[in-house]
Amino acid sequence: MNIIEQLDAEEVSRVLSGKEIPVFSPGDTLAVNVRIKEGDRERVQRFEGVCIARSGAGVNESFTVRKISFGEGVERVFPLVSPMIESIEVKRKGRVRRAKLYYLRGLRGKGARIAERTTGHGIEQVEIAVSKTERRRQKDAEKAARKEAAAKEREAAAKAKAEADAAAAAAAEAEAAAEAAEGGAEE
Numbered sequence: 001m002n003i004i005e006q007l008d009a010e011e012v013s014r015v016l017s018g019k020e021i022p023v024f025s026p027g028d029t030l031a032v033n034v035r036i037k038e039g040d041r042e043r044v045q046r047f048e049g050v051c052i053a054r055s056g057a058g059v060n061e062s063f064t065v066r067k068i069s070f071g072e073g074v075e076r077v078f079p080l081v082s083p084m085i086e087s088i089e090v091k092r093k094g095r096v097r098r099a100k101l102y103y104l105r106g107l108r109g110k111g112a113r114i115a116e117r118t119t120g121h122g123i124e125q126v127e128i129a130v131s132k133t134e135r136r137r138q139k140d141a142e143k144a145a146r147k148e149a150a151a152k153e154r155e156a157a158a159k160a161k162a163e164a165d166a167a168a169a170a171a172a173e174a175e176a177a178a179e180a181a182e183g184g185a186e187e
Contacts, residue, residue, distance in 0.1 A: 008058040015081050026051050026101050027094030027114050030065055032078055033086035044086050047076055050094065050114065052101040056080075066104060068112075073105060093117040 024030060031048040049067030052075070056062050061080040066073060078085060094114035104112050117123065130138070 005058075011059050012081050015083055019085075019087070021080065022088055022090050024051060024063075024088070024090050024093075026053055026099055027096035027117070029091040029094065030063075031089040031091055032065060033089075034078070035084045035086055048091070049074075049076075050101070050104065052104055053099070054080075066101075093120075093123060 028051050029049070030051050031046055033044050033046050036043055036045050047065060047067070049065040051063055052066045053064040054061070059081050062077055063080060064075055064077045066075045068074070093116060095117040096114060101114075
């Protein structure tokens with residue numbers, strides 16, 4: 001390692017102390033939180049868009065993010081190793097076949113969409129512990145259990161309604177008998 005590479009490595013470690021840069025490539029949708037200084041006040045501004053290019057290496061590495069704001073394309077170049085970058089968040093991975101996506105500048109709306117990438121570089125693979133047929137059996141068993149629970153609830157509701165109707169009928173008969181007894185006593 002020559003002296004220049006050593007100085008670059010030291011500068012990168014000094015500037016990025018405590019920060020973590022995620023793995024991202026062109027086509028990924030990023031949310032970049034940037035520190036902005038206005039007078040003596042400082043705030044963090046979020047810039048969210050598609051990474052259309054990455055260039056350089058080491059201290060000189062930079063990336064370009066493009067977004068559409070109020071119908072107008074806005075591109076911003078950020079240095080990767082910079083104290084003004086608060087954090088970088090990868091929202092979604094994009095499936096592209098180029099390193100520079102400058103062709104997006106000429107596209108609008110649905111034509112400018114990038115398909116999402118679910119495998120490959122920077123994406124951890126999650127092993128599927130359950131096969132499709134086993135998952136289908138589990139779903140069918142859950143569905144049958146739900147149907148059975150609903151049938152029991154309907155049966156219990158019908159039984160409760162029948163009991164309430166019987167109690168109401170008995171109360172009506174008792175009331176009618178009491179009125180008949182009063183009516184017979186008056187005569």
